[in-house]
Amino acid sequence: MQTQTAAIGGEQFEGYWDRLSDEELLRISFTTDDPENLEGLVLQVPSVKERPFVEFAYDFRGSRRSKIRCAHCKYPNHLAGFVIKTDSGQRFLCGHLCGAKIYGADFAHLHKDFSHARDRAGYLRRVQGLREALPGFMRYLTQLRSDPAFDLYDRTRQTLVTRMPRLRGALQVAIDRGGGTLSVDENVRDFAAEGRDEDRYDREMEEWNRTTVTERKKLRRQGQQPDKPRKPLYKSVSRPIGTVATKTLFSTANSPRQVVEDIAAQFANLADDPVKQMSAADKLAFFGYRGKQDAQGSQWRVLVGFGDTSNKGMANLLKQVGILLDRLEEQVERLAELPSFFQPRTLSAVASWATAAKLAGTYTAGLNSLVFENNHGQTVAAQLPPEFKVPSVSGIERLRLAMREGT
Incomplete structure (x- = not known):
């Protein structure tokens, strides 16, 4: 010191x-x-x-x-x-x-x-806690990277995106603009407009009755006599029929697997060379990406090593590890969007909404599946793999706890 x-x-x-x-x-x-x-x-x-x-x-x-x-x-x-x-x-x-x-x-x-x-x-x-918990966390990362949920997620998502392209684009618009609310337009009776039209007719008739017979004949020839109230009148309203909570399932962001691989590479670098100082290349990458964001809206970070033992250096290391752990947990949450989408209530809302919106065909909700029949009579289906299971985040929680409490 x-x-x-x-x-x-x-x-x-x-x-x-x-x-x-x-x-x-x-x-x-x-x-x-x-x-x-x-x-x-x-x-x-x-x-x-x-x-x-x-x-x-x-x-x-x-x-x-x-x-x-x-x-x-x-x-x-x-x-x-x-x-x-x-x-x-x-x-x-x-x-x-x-x-x-x-x-x-x-x-x-x-x-x-x-x-x-x-x-x-x-x-x-806290840094000592990070050092001691890092080997166990690396074993957890190895298990996470090999978890079958990533392949199942990618294959199912690919089916939805490539075989139901109109649905994918419309759902993402609904998520981006309406927070995931699915709405259909309906024509409903506009009683307020009918009332206003009746008031209009009454005012015009009062003026009509004040005119002479000759003036009325002239107005009739010119087509200016009062029009009777119009009934019924309708208006188009947007009716919500459900929501989808899948923020990234239909986005163009990097897949969860790719993000996990990038994060794992940084942790592997830390574990393999724990006493390294930030290299010139790392500094260029770190400061070059500062303020920039990835596809999920999170800032990139280059994970530095344990070499800088100043208070600021240790604080920076702990902060960066914390950010990467948050990003890692986000990828598991993204995987959880898949079973969320295939919940019966969500599927029913999506099928009704997509069919009403005339997204190139008819959509039907099945048991953990969505069936699409296009306008040419061709049918495709996407379903939740029965063996799909969201990975555990226990390894992330253990490393957070080690960093928070130290030894």
């Missing part, structure tokens, strides 16, 4: 936390649940010539615990704060709002050293 200094009482002191190794940081607890009974606790702020540092933090906000006495306030005014310790072993309590009042701007240095060390210990534990 880089050594920093803090100015206390006009003197420069090396930060306590910067003198500790990573191994020492991993053995330290940065919080206490009993600050008032620590050894060496004093009630007054010691001389500023001592070399204090923030040793622990405590936070009982939201609990029913009584407030804690602060060495600055000299009264129990706080539920959150810090334990500050001097090199001579004295400790005193400082409320979280009073540090700056005791040390002024210098408290920012004391707290920064503590926060940096606490954050570092957390990152070290």
Whole structure:
């Protein structure tokens, strides 16, 4: 860790936390649940010539615990704060709002050293958890990549896309524009329009009756006499008949298998060369794709190795692994769209909607199947493979847990 200094009482002191190794940081607890009974606790702020540092933090906000006495306030005014310790072993309590009042701007240095060390210990534990869980996760990835669900998904989707092309395009439009709502247009009686037409006729008749017989004859010859109310009048309305929740099943995005292969390659690179630094090519790819998105709307990331052990480097690694795990889970969720589409209620709605929309033929919902008869009498069917099963995400959850809790 880089050594920093803090100015206390006009003197420069090396930060306590910067003198500790990573191994020492991993053995330290940065919080206490009993600050008032620590050894060496004093009630007054010691001389500023001592070399204090923030040793622990405590936070009982939201609990029913009584407030804690602060060495600055000299009264129990706080539920959150810090334990500050001097090199001579004295400790005193400082409320979280009073540090700056005791040390002024210098408290920012004391707290920064503590926060940096606490954050570092957390990152070290999480990265260590990632290291230790990575071999098991790689075994899970191997099983996931060979899962038959990917082939079954691709084959069934291909049947829907190639043999029912009009359906595929119309469904994707419904998903993109209407959130998956399937609606058909129907003509319904427009009673409001009929009422307005009757009012129009009454007004015209009042004017007609005020005219003379000669004027009426002239208006008749010109075809300007009042028209009787028109009944019935109809209007076209859109009636929802169901929804489809398959966001990507009919899209042109990369297949789940392709995305999983890309993610697996990055994890394999990390597992094979865990201490590598980001190469020039990786940097070019990482910064070149920053801000860009893939077909599913998620940003690409190039997974760097464990080589950068700074707080920022470890945070970046953990963040990138988290993003890739999210993307990996999304692919399993995409596979789950297949059985969702073949649910009886969804199939029935799709068949009714597609037939009413005249998508090149007649559609019929069967048992876990959709049958299409085109205008030439040719019939094709797409069905959910009986052996299809959505893969488990347990390996993803285990790695997330290891990264969250560390060791």
